[in-house]
Amino acid sequence: MGIFLNPGNTAFKEAVNAQIYIDKTELIDFTNQFINTPQKFICCSRPRRFGKSMAADMLLAYYNKESESAKLFAGLAIEKCKSFKKHLNKYDIIYFDIQECIDNAESIENTIEYITKSILKELSKAYPKAVHSNTKTISEALDKINQYTGNRFVVIIDEWDALFRTAPKQKEIHEKYITFLRSLFKGAGARRFIALAYITGILPIKKHGRIPVLDNFMEYTMINPYQTASCFxxxxxxxxxxxxxxxxxxxxxxxxxxxxxxxxxxxxxxxxxxxxxxxxxxxxxxxxSGTYGTIKDLINTASDELYEDILKLLTEQKVEADLYFSRIDMEYSDDKNNMITLLAHLGYLTYNNDEKKIEIPNQEISIELHKAIETLINNKNGGA
Structure with a gap:
């Protein structure tokens, strides 16, 4: 049991033992249907504090073959599902949190090297006959293990988009990270050695700016949650x-x-x-609790068109918007549709798919938006 390879089920134990725990194990039955199928690449994106990390810890506890988690799931919804015993504690897990890796790497530029070196070290210790000192990439190591043992892996990445959000303008780092992700999840090797890939973060995975990241992931977002609506x-x-x-x-x-x-x-x-x-x-x-940027920052970079829409929203009006084909760029721009889409994924707006309209979710957000608008008006008036 390591830090990246099969790190155990302690985090989910703590969640279940908390004073307030709501059973979200139906997500496991959802992911189980895609194990070892072409649809095994899954990205679930939600705003901060929506239970994404708890869900990742839950999947880790369920699939990890070095844990014994049957008692941990006793009495929860998944125990009644037909798929429960089929995949329970049956897989090697590769698990890491990108934000944590950024912190541990001591610089954002060294994050990919830190992840690669750390995982290869643990894999070589667990599978010394398959992973040697000349193995350069994680995908190469996993492929060799699969060929040597037949084992398939469940790969779980939390905060997958942290590099984009932390360093929105550092294109070289973005490209390096995208290359890393493609190496891990694209191509014939990934189809062989991955049983399930589960990625979670705030942003969806396919549309980061103009750069196509991964097109083989099924996405479940704040705009299109599909079957995962109640899971977070x-x-x-x-x-x-x-x-x-x-x-x-x-x-x-x-x-x-x-x-x-x-x-x-x-x-x-x-x-x-x-x-x-x-x-x-x-x-x-x-x-x-803190967030990437603030509503104030977002509003201050808003176009006049978006500014007018937010004023309408503050008077409890809904505003028409079609977010299906919008790109998402963490570099704030004057592209209104991009900004609205970003605000929806960050949790500052909510989108009604049936009406194709956006609105402010609740009083908490409305109060903050009023403050941001007042600040912007004062700035436009020269602080008067």
């Missing part, structure tokens, strides 16, 4: 249950935090609901 965040029914258990006013909670609409479901940010219950008061917990 808390549903309204779940929030109602928590309010009843902890004696909270659901109407007030709904006013503050409701607003994300995915496949007809009202989805709440779990970070807000958990902090509300633990700390007692409605507050802007999510916005206070």
């Amino acid at each position: 965040g808390f549903t309204e029914e779940e929030v109602q249950g928590l309010c009843q258990t902890y004696n909270k006013d659901f109407i007030d909670v709904k006013r503050w935090y409701d607003g994300y609409k995915l496949n007809g479901l009202h989805i709440y940010n779990p970070f807000n609901i958990t902090n509300l219950i633990l700390q007692g008061d409605t507050n802007g917990y999510w916005l206070q």
Whole structure:
């Protein structure tokens, strides 16, 4: 058991043992249907604090062959699914968090080398007959292990987009990272040695600016969540249950935090609901927890057209938008559709697929948008 190779199930144990835990193990049954199929490359993107890392830890605990997790999943939804025992603790796992790797590498420029060297070291220790000192890439190592043993791997990457978000203008780093991802997930080798690839982050994986990243991943996003709508965040029914258990006013909670609409479901940010219950008061917990950029930064770079749309949204109007073919660029631009799409993925706007309209999700976001607009107006007026 290593840091990158089969790191264990401790993180999910902690999640299950928490005072507030909502069962999201239906995600496992969803991913199980794609194991060892052409659709085994999956990207689930959601805003910060939406339970992405917990879901990645859950998948790690379930698939990791060096863990014994049957008791950990006892009584949860996945235990009743036909696929439960078929894949439980059956695979080698390669797992890493890109943001954590950036921090550990001590510089963003060294991140890919740090990941590669660390994983190769652990693979060579676990499979010394297949991985030698002259093995240069992770994909080469995994392919050799597959040829030598027949083993297939589950690869899980958390915060996959952290390099793009942390260094939005460093194109050389982007290209290096894209090359790394393609080496790992594209081509005949990946089809042989990968049983499942699961990537999660804030941004979808296919449309980073003008650079095509990976086109073989199935995407499940805030705009098109498909079957994963209830797998991240808390549903309204779940929030109602928590309010009843902890004696909270659901109407007030709904006013503050409701607003994300995915496949007809009202989805709440779990970070807000958990902090509300633990700390007692409605507050802007999510916005206070820090984010990549701020609404103020985004609004200050907005075009006049986007500025007018946000003013309409603040008067509780919905605004028409078609986000299906928009590119996503972390370099703020005057492209209104790009900015709206980015705001939706970051969680500052919500998109109604049926109406093809955007709106402000809830009171927490509305308050922050009002502040940002006031700051922008003051700046335009010379600080008067």
